[in-house]
Amino acid sequence: MIDAEITLRVNGSERHLVVDTRTTLLDALRERLGITGPKKGCDHGQCGACTVLLDGRRANSCLALAVAHQGADVVTIEGLAGGDGLHPLQRSFIAHDGFQCGYCTPGQLCSAVGMLREVEAGWPSVVTSDLDTDGIELTPDEIRERMSGNLCRCGAYVNIVAAIGEAAR
Amino acid sequence: MTDLIVRAIGAPLDRIDGRHKVTGAATYAYEHAIEGAAYLALVQSTIAAGRIASVDATAAHALPGVLAVIWHENAPRLEPLVPAPPTFQDVESEALQSDVVAYRGQVVAAVVAETPEVAREAAGLLAVKYEEGQHDVELRAGRDDLETPPRINAGHPTDTAAGDVEAALAAAPVSLDQTYTTPATHNNPMEPHSTVAIWNEDGVTLYDSNQGPHLIRGNVARVFGLPPERVRVISPYIGGGFGSKVLPHPHLALAIMAARVAGRPVKLALTRQQMFAIAGYRTPTIQRIRLGADRDGRLTAISHDVVEQSSMAHRFAEQTAVPSRLMYAAANRRTTHRLARLHVPHPTFMRAPGECPGMFALESAMDEMAIACGLDPIELRIRNVPSAHPESGLPFSSHGLVACLREGAARFGWDRRDPQPGVRREGRWLLGSGVASATYPARRAPATAIARVDRDGTFRVLVGASDVGTGAWTVLTQIAADALGQPVERVRVEIGDTALPVAGGAGGSMGTASWGSAIVDAAQKLRARLLELDDVIPAGGLEAGGEAGPNPAAQQFAMHSFGAQFAEVRVDVDTGEVRVPRLLGVFAGGRIMNAKTARSQLLGGMTMGLSMALHEESILDPNLGDYANHDFASYHIAANADVGAIEVAWVEEEDPHLNPMGAKGLGEIGIVGTAAAIANAVHHATGVRVRDLPIRLDRLLDRRPPA
Numbered sequence: 001m002i003d004a005e006i007t008l009r010v011n012g013s014e015r016h017l018v019v020d021t022r023t024t025l026l027d028a029l030r031e032r033l034g035i036t037g038p039k040k041g042c043d044h045g046q047c048g049a050c051t052v053l054l055d056g057r058r059a060n061s062c063l064a065l066a067v068a069h070q071g072a073d074v075v076t077i078e079g080l081a082g083g084d085g086l087h088p089l090q091r092s093f094i095a096h097d098g099f100q101c102g103y104c105t106p107g108q109l110c111s112a113v114g115m116l117r118e119v120e121a122g123w124p125s126v127v128t129s130d131l132d133t134d135g136i137e138l139t140p141d142e143i144r145e146r147m148s149g150n151l152c153r154c155g156a157y158v159n160i161v162a163a164i165g166e167a168a169r
Numbered sequence: 170m171t172d173l174i175v176r177a178i179g180a181p182l183d184r185i186d187g188r189h190k191v192t193g194a195a196t197y198a199y200e201h202a203i204e205g206a207a208y209l210a211l212v213q214s215t216i217a218a219g220r221i222a223s224v225d226a227t228a229a230h231a232l233p234g235v236l237a238v239i240w241h242e243n244a245p246r247l248e249p250l251v252p253a254p255p256t257f258q259d260v261e262s263e264a265l266q267s268d269v270v271a272y273r274g275q276v277v278a279a280v281v282a283e284t285p286e287v288a289r290e291a292a293g294l295l296a297v298k299y300e301e302g303q304h305d306v307e308l309r310a311g312r313d314d315l316e317t318p319p320r321i322n323a324g325h326p327t328d329t330a331a332g333d334v335e336a337a338l339a340a341a342p343v344s345l346d347q348t349y350t351t352p353a354t355h356n357n358p359m360e361p362h363s364t365v366a367i368w369n370e371d372g373v374t375l376y377d378s379n380q381g382p383h384l385i386r387g388n389v390a391r392v393f394g395l396p397p398e399r400v401r402v403i404s405p406y407i408g409g410g411f412g413s414k415v416l417p418h419p420h421l422a423l424a425i426m427a428a429r430v431a432g433r434p435v436k437l438a439l440t441r442q443q444m445f446a447i448a449g450y451r452t453p454t455i456q457r458i459r460l461g462a463d464r465d466g467r468l469t470a471i472s473h474d475v476v477e478q479s480s481m482a483h484r485f486a487e488q489t490a491v492p493s494r495l496m497y498a499a500a501n502r503r504t505t506h507r508l509a510r511l512h513v514p515h516p517t518f519m520r521a522p523g524e525c526p527g528m529f530a531l532e533s534a535m536d537e538m539a540i541a542c543g544l545d546p547i548e549l550r551i552r553n554v555p556s557a558h559p560e561s562g563l564p565f566s567s568h569g570l571v572a573c574l575r576e577g578a579a580r581f582g583w584d585r586r587d588p589q590p591g592v593r594r595e596g597r598w599l600l601g602s603g604v605a606s607a608t609y610p611a612r613r614a615p616a617t618a619i620a621r622v623d624r625d626g627t628f629r630v631l632v633g634a635s636d637v638g639t640g641a642w643t644v645l646t647q648i649a650a651d652a653l654g655q656p657v658e659r660v661r662v663e664i665g666d667t668a669l670p671v672a673g674g675a676g677g678s679m680g681t682a683s684w685g686s687a688i689v690d691a692a693q694k695l696r697a698r699l700l701e702l703d704d705v706i707p708a709g710g711l712e713a714g715g716e717a718g719p720n721p722a723a724q725q726f727a728m729h730s731f732g733a734q735f736a737e738v739r740v741d742v743d744t745g746e747v748r749v750p751r752l753l754g755v756f757a758g759g760r761i762m763n764a765k766t767a768r769s770q771l772l773g774g775m776t777m778g779l780s781m782a783l784h785e786e787s788i789l790d791p792n793l794g795d796y797a798n799h800d801f802a803s804y805h806i807a808a809n810a811d812v813g814a815i816e817v818a819w820v821e822e823e824d825p826h827l828n829p830m831g832a833k834g835l836g837e838i839g840i841v842g843t844a845a846a847i848a849n850a851v852h853h854a855t856g857v858r859v860r861d862l863p864i865r866l867d868r869l870l871d872r873r874p875p876a
Contacts, residue, residue: 001233001287020286027285036200037193039408041359042441046801049359077193090191094183097769101638102190103359103408109191141810148808151801153359153409154638155776156769157812 004067010035011079019066026050028066029076037077037106041151048150051107051114052076058114060149077106080113089113089167096163100154108150112164115146119168138168173689173829177647177657181765185643185662186406186636195406198378199363199438206365207236209427209437210280210288211420212295213446217273217304217512217794218481224278225296232294234287236431240278240297241265245426247392260483261449261515262392264419265426270299271481272514273795274446279423281431304512304794310348310455310476315507321486322522323677329494329560332501334459337470341461343541344470348457349530349860353787353796355450356519357806358637360408362448363438364421366428372399373425379417380410381674383633386667388417393425397667405665407637411777412518413449414637415676420447445799449517450787452477452487456530461501466542466549468499473531475506480515484508487516488523492608492841493531495727498555512794518676520777521837524609525844529781532605532845533860536852540588546604546849547574547583547733558727566726567824569757570606573733576820577604577755581735591856598739598748601854605845607732611759611833613720614673616683620653620691621712622699628653628660630691633669634684638773639836640766641680647763648685648830652692662688670714678730678834681762682827683717689829691715722826730833732756734775734846740854745869747851749779750813752843757822759833767835771817774839780807782844786863 002021007014010033017032026043029035029052038061041049045063052061053075061074081087089112092098099105119136127145128136136142143161152160189195214221226238244265251259264276278295282288321327338344365376372395379385382402390397407414420439428435439448454477461470473493479485490504519525539546551571557564578584586602587593593600618632630649636642642664650657663669673683694713699706722728737751754775761767784805790797798804817839824831844862852858857872 001290020284022286030200031285034202035193036196039197039360040199040438041361042801044441044800044802046441047359077191081192086188086191093191094187097184097765099187099190099638100640100769100773101359101407101409102186102195103197105190106193144810144812148810151359151806151808153357153411153777153806154769155773155780155807155812157776157807157809158772158815159769160809 006067006070008069009073011075021067023066024062025064025066025069026061029061035076035078039103039106041104048111049104049107051111051150053110053114058111077109080109089164092163092167096159096166098159098163099156104150104152108152108160111147111150116168138165140165173651175651177650178762178830179764180647182643182647182657182763184640184766185646197360197406197408198365198376198404199436201365201376203365203367203434206434206436207281207283207431208285208288209424209435210292211276211423211443212278212292212297213443214270214273214275214277216270216299216301217306219270219302220300221268221270221277222298222300228294229280229291232287232291234283235280235291236283236433237281237427238278238295239265239427239430241268245429247422248394259392261419262388262417262422264422272512273793274514276419276423276447279427281427281435306511306513306789306794307791308453308455308478308509308511312509315476315509318484318486318506318508321488321506323488325488325491328505330503331560334470334472334501334503337501338459338461341469342464343462345458345460345534345538345541347534347537347860348455349533351454351526351529351862353450353453353789354519354781354785355445355787355804356411356413357444358409358411358413361439361441361444362414362418362420364424365434365436366424367434368428374401374403376403377421378407378414379404380407380414380637380676381635382665382667383671384415384674385417385421389421389425392422402667404635407635410637411520412522412676415518415674418448441801442799445787445796446514449515451519451526452516454489454526456489458530458534460534460538462538462542466544466552468497468553470501471497471499472502473504476509478509478511478513478516480513481510483515485516489527491523492527494560495558495729496531496606496608497553498559502559520774520840521609524837524841528607528841529844529862532842533848536603536849537858545588547578550574550606561727563725563727566722566728566826567822568731569820569822570731572820573731573755573757576818577733577735577753580818581753590853597742599742599854600739601850602735602737603846603849603853605734605842605849607734607838607842609678609730609838609841611682611728611730611827612677612679613686613828614679614683615718616672616687617670617714617716618684618687618691619670619712619714620695621710622695622706623710624706624708626659626706628655630660630662630688631669632664632684632688633667633672634664634680635675636664637675639675639680639770640763641675643766644681644762645684645688649688649692652689653696678836680834681832682834685830685832686717686828687715690717720828726826728827730756730758730838732838732842734842736846736850738847738850738854740851740869745866747783747864749847752779753816754839755818755820756838757820758835758838759822759824759827760831761819762830762832768817770835771839772815774837775815775843776807776812778840778843779812779847781862782847783863
């Protein structure tokens, strides 16, 4: 066992902590910092429940070793709205009932924020039909494809697609 | 019983726990901040049958940070399991009580350590030696050692029979004799089964992920020899269960034992991989269906024979043929359930146990029968709707199947469907559509509740209920508001804690009916007391207890939800890939309590049904004696891109015999029939009848007709 001292910027605050070098970013957040919004559903990067925004991009925090992200900027569901209010996606998820048990929800929301940035930046997906256009049209199929890294066992996908579609308008 | 004046009930109210869930403020079991908690890691057997010869913990103990290592030789003794053979609940409540290994993946040791990383490393250092026995894990219909269980799940009789099935089949001008199979499937709620156990002078407190805190308390109290009041179970937020969190699994006893041994609070969350061995699953089924009909499609015989599996340690017989006892009329009928006892993990409940796999078989067979009779599949079903329960003779309290089929046909555009299979093509895609019926019983379990009003006019309703994602918390608030005659804003419902009045779990689609009935009773008693006081609330507030038992009307009526599932599929002509661009489900489930969460429940069931139809299959490796796939990479559940448009609708249904709310429960019926509708649509698209789930590419490609 080797411990390492690291600093993370989590939801806008500098956090210093000592971690076992085997500690994932997810466990550092949940077990060391008490930030339990990111969920552990599989610990293998297969379900997306642990999705956070890592230096502005969506990432599975269970696949990241905390020690490898010294100085990183991490935004979790707790920091998404940047205050007491709700992010438009959070409001839209409530209105469209884009969740049931809620366990995949923080990951879905962080993933959706990252996904919309990717679309904004013009990144194509496998279902993007026209690679030459300036703007990618966020069709339901684009949302489905781009959100497929986030599993929902309750089966709220139909509502998740509607919620993201509305919030993105 | 006073009539309930409906105001809040039915409204599409946003979930009252929604804000907590979208902001990360909802606290699930493992996430409660517990001072000084240690971590537990589990060691699972690498053999499927035999005994543990030795456990060497020397290396594990030598690791800094290790607090305790527990195995059968040093584990706390639990109360002996009675009766013998033990009940299902008891078996899953215990762990580490003997050297016997009954399935691969059984927990054989556990390590408590200061951090999760150290616990896991130490678990890997344990040297467990086995005396390996011969395992027997293969489910086959032809086995000569199949058991006839005394009862099957939910207390149903194992076999039923009426008339002379063999003679009726022999005489029938149209008949069918086919075998359908469904694989083992794993519940896989997104939140792994988790427990935090804390011993103190009062007893043990558990932050636990379950589908009913009082159910967990009862089992824990029994095996640990504690009076129930010394066990507190706190479970406000649950990350899904789908049946796998109704009753305890071994992790619960392990966490409690570990906390006692280590003298520290202990946290345990199963890994996704471990969930494939020790958190329950749906048994695979082999189902032989025989149907006989006269020339105009009226059934004369229905026979449904089921073979399924259970573990060595306990007998769990899923009620797979039960829907065939009530769906369709026929004078001659039989159902049977037989069980192979194998060196496999314990099968338990998974969403709509019985109805879900059973209706895949029956509704696939009805589609085949419609073709054999030259009838539209909807018409065949309507012709065979029984006027009363075919076995008990009881009238149905309400029966919405025909209404659902007709409403669905209109919405789906069924009248434009050409019944001929394999003739519609659009580019690479073969197109087809299919239909299937759905059913689920409307039952009720005993529950109690307390309604109270504080001096400031705020109402609180307390009930030891559980919201596993169903929307129960919200729906119960709406029911309480109407029962109290108050707006929902003035009513707060508290659930998910054994400190609250005793109630059953979130299972069998009984939650709303059971908890809601108790809430209505408590609210009405509180209102009566307030009336006596001329609506002047005493300084200390006022409260009233309510209760609801089993529904006495169940003696006079058969009570069931019904539904109709429609599917549109596209099958790639070269690869056999199946896509489902559209599902439509129309349901008759009594009065709808909340239009938003009800729709979500049904959507969710249908989505899981799609997943069952196309993706889910736990594959047993006979050499290993275990399920070979045990993560989300190798056990695929439907992802967003697998799901197309899903439309949910319901028909108005007023049923005065159910409960004060008129609710039937919607947690399970959404999954029933979906897989059959998809399989029937695949046949319509391709001409290939797939009788074995899931509908894999190879099952289509190997049998497709020549191009």
